[in-house]
Amino acid sequence: MDHLNHGILALIIAVAICCLAHAAKPVTRPWIDENVPTLFIIGDSTVRNRLPLVGWGDPIRDFFDLQRIHIENDAMAGRSSRTFVTEGRWEAVRAKLHKGDFVLMQFGHNDTKAPISMGRYSLAGLGDETEQGVDPKTKKEIQIHTFGWYMRKMIGETLAGGATPIVLSPVPRCKWEDGKIVRGEAGHGPWAAEIAKTMGVAFIDLNGLIADRYDVVGQPRIKALYFPRDNTHTNLAGAKLNAGCVVIGILQLSDCPLRLYLSDDAPAEAETATEIPTTMPTTGPTTN
Numbered sequence: 001m002d003h004l005n006h007g008i009l010a011l012i013i014a015v016a017i018c019c020l021a022h023a024a025k026p027v028t029r030p031w032i033d034e035n036v037p038t039l040f041i042i043g044d045s046t047v048r049n050r051l052p053l054v055g056w057g058d059p060i061r062d063f064f065d066l067q068r069i070h071i072e073n074d075a076m077a078g079r080s081s082r083t084f085v086t087e088g089r090w091e092a093v094r095a096k097l098h099k100g101d102f103v104l105m106q107f108g109h110n111d112t113k114a115p116i117s118m119g120r121y122s123l124a125g126l127g128d129e130t131e132q133g134v135d136p137k138t139k140k141e142i143q144i145h146t147f148g149w150y151m152r153k154m155i156g157e158t159l160a161g162g163a164t165p166i167v168l169s170p171v172p173r174c175k176w177e178d179g180k181i182v183r184g185e186a187g188h189g190p191w192a193a194e195i196a197k198t199m200g201v202a203f204i205d206l207n208g209l210i211a212d213r214y215d216v217v218g219q220p221r222i223k224a225l226y227f228p229r230d231n232t233h234t235n236l237a238g239a240k241l242n243a244g245c246v247v248i249g250i251l252q253l254s255d256c257p258l259r260l261y262l263s264d265d266a267p268a269e270a271e272t273a274t275e276i277p278t279t280m281p282t283t284g285p286t287t288n
Contacts, residue, residue: 037069037098037100038101039070039104040072040074040097040102040103040104041073041104042089042093042105042106042154043055043104044076044077044078044079044080045075045232046109046170046233048075049239052235054234054236055075055242056171056242056243056246059242060247063269064262065263069261074089074093076089078110080150081107081147081151082111082120082121084107085150085153085154086142094154094158097163099163100163101162103164103165104166105154105165105167106168107150108147108169108191108192111147111188112124112186118136119135121144122146123144123145123146123149124146124147125191126148126194126195127146129146130144131143152199155199164202164258165201165202166203167192167193167203168249169189169192169204169205169206169207170189170206171234172214173231174219174222176219180215184207206245206249210242213274213276221276224280225276226241243273244274245274247267247273248271251267
């Protein structure tokens with residue numbers, strides 16, 4: 001009898017373990033239609049933020065035919081190309097990639113080695129240089145690579161997953177010199193362009209598309225219209241302008257299949273979204 005009881009107990013334990021293992025198995029594609037491609041968006045707070053400050057990664061949904069493509073904004077505030085990788089956020093996206101998917105990636109704002117970003121910076125440039133550092137949270141020694149190294153990793157793994165990477169230069173801040181917006185985001189814009197070129201993938205100069213529009217209008221109105229709290233994060237109106245510029249950039253990629261999933265009205269709506277009002281706001285910057 002004891003032998004029988006032990007056998008039953010062992011069976012119960014085995015079944016319980018199997019059930020727990022099944023419950024813990026990650027669901028990689030939680031949406032219903034597996035045949036619909038997914039556009040994954042990764043980046044920092046300029047891509048994903050909360051009201052009253054908004055990133056462009058959510059408003060861009062309005063330009064797509066959501067019956068034919070799923071959009072997942074996986075950007076996270078405060079992340080650099082390095083911390084997006086080292087925190088496991090990129091691996092979570094990579095694990096869900098299917099053939100035919102797309103990844104829009106915009107990094108640079110938190111990659112500069114400065115006092116405010118010492119816990120998240122990447123080394124400047126595109127090379128294979130490394131630096132030993134200490135993780136501010138775990139206090140463990142870590143190896144820090146260049147911006148180019150982290151971007152190449154994400155681009156290469158996107159391609160390996162059968163998906164299409166599209167690299168974007170970071171949106172410009174509301175910083176001005178001699179009446180013109182400061183471009184390039186401390187070199188990360190040109191580096192993003194060079195990475196895309198050398199790896200043979202699509203590139204959108206989002207920094208330039210937005211800056212061209214800002215320059216025509218000038219600092220006082222741009223600040224009043226789009227940057228209510230600081231010189232980095234836009235309100236909803238600014239996020240819609242940025243999203244419209246992303247769409248214009250996509251439309252300029254003549255051989256990129258992501259164009260096919262834009263709504264029929266997207267070209268006209270993108271032009272409208274990027275038209276800057278000719279008058280100053282009378283009640284302060286729009287935040288909702």
